[in-house]
Amino acid sequence: MTPPLNPPATLKSARTRAQIVAAAMELFRENGYERTTMRAIAAKAGVSVGNAYYYFSSKEELIQGFYDDLAESHAAECASLFAGTTDFADRLRGALLRWLDVARPYHEFAGQLFATAARPDNPLSPFHQASSAPRDAAIGIYRTLVDGASVRVGSELAGTLPELLWLYHLGIVLHWVHDTSPGTARTRLLVEHTVPMIERLVRLSRLPVIRPLAKQTVELVGLLRRP
Numbered sequence: 001m002t003p004p005l006n007p008p009a010t011l012k013s014a015r016t017r018a019q020i021v022a023a024a025m026e027l028f029r030e031n032g033y034e035r036t037t038m039r040a041i042a043a044k045a046g047v048s049v050g051n052a053y054y055y056f057s058s059k060e061e062l063i064q065g066f067y068d069d070l071a072e073s074h075a076a077e078c079a080s081l082f083a084g085t086t087d088f089a090d091r092l093r094g095a096l097l098r099w100l101d102v103a104r105p106y107h108e109f110a111g112q113l114f115a116t117a118a119r120p121d122n123p124l125s126p127f128h129q130a131s132s133a134p135r136d137a138a139i140g141i142y143r144t145l146v147d148g149a150s151v152r153v154g155s156e157l158a159g160t161l162p163e164l165l166w167l168y169h170l171g172i173v174l175h176w177v178h179d180t181s182p183g184t185a186r187t188r189l190l191v192e193h194t195v196p197m198i199e200r201l202v203r204l205s206r207l208p209v210i211r212p213l214a215k216q217t218v219e220l221v222g223l224l225r226r227p
Contacts, residue, residue, distance in 0.1 A: 027040055
């Protein structure tokens with residue numbers, strides 16, 4: 001007999017983990033990241049403190065769990081988008097706007113998180129080694145975007161383009177964090193106006209006159225990756 005794909009214990013564990021992350025996000029929004037304790041998170045989630053620490057050894061690790069969940073939700077939203085179009089601009093615009101939709105409930109908390117994550121030595125920084133899993137997942141979304149797009153990319157740029165698009169994504173996120181317009185309309189406007197520019201640059205990457213610049217860009221990204 002074939003065992004069930006999702007044994008009850010696994011489902012229960014996933015639900016408990018999700019409860020703890022949801023409780024933490026609510027308390028972070030209400031009380032701030034620094035003032036929220038693991039004990040308060042456990043009480044809000046309806047689990048013991050020991051159980052909370054079983055799933056997350058610290059608040060930083062809990063935020064990493066939030067990053068993972070956000071990346072997973074974004075990937076799921078992008079999967080249906082990518083299935084419907086091969087147009088590079090449509091895929092890029094849709095991926096960015098879908099991230100804004102997925103992250104919308106956390107906009108108020110994002111400013112508090114940014115104040116902590118902006119410190120280079122903080123594990124919550126998107127560039128820190130501790131954030132490698134959600135970072136790789138996010139870059140993977142843009143790799144899928146590029147691989148399935150009909151646009152032809154210059155050979156020098158092709159391998160690095162997903163990472164460059166992720167860096168562009170971070171720029172959009174930074175603007176979103178500070179965006180006080182209703183419904184973060186200014187960030188959406190920024191997406192609409194910059195995506196055609198990005199597409200044009202990608203298309204130009206195949207031209208001989210642009211290829212040396214593309215090569216220098218790739219070399220720069222390689223230098224920045226070094227510890």
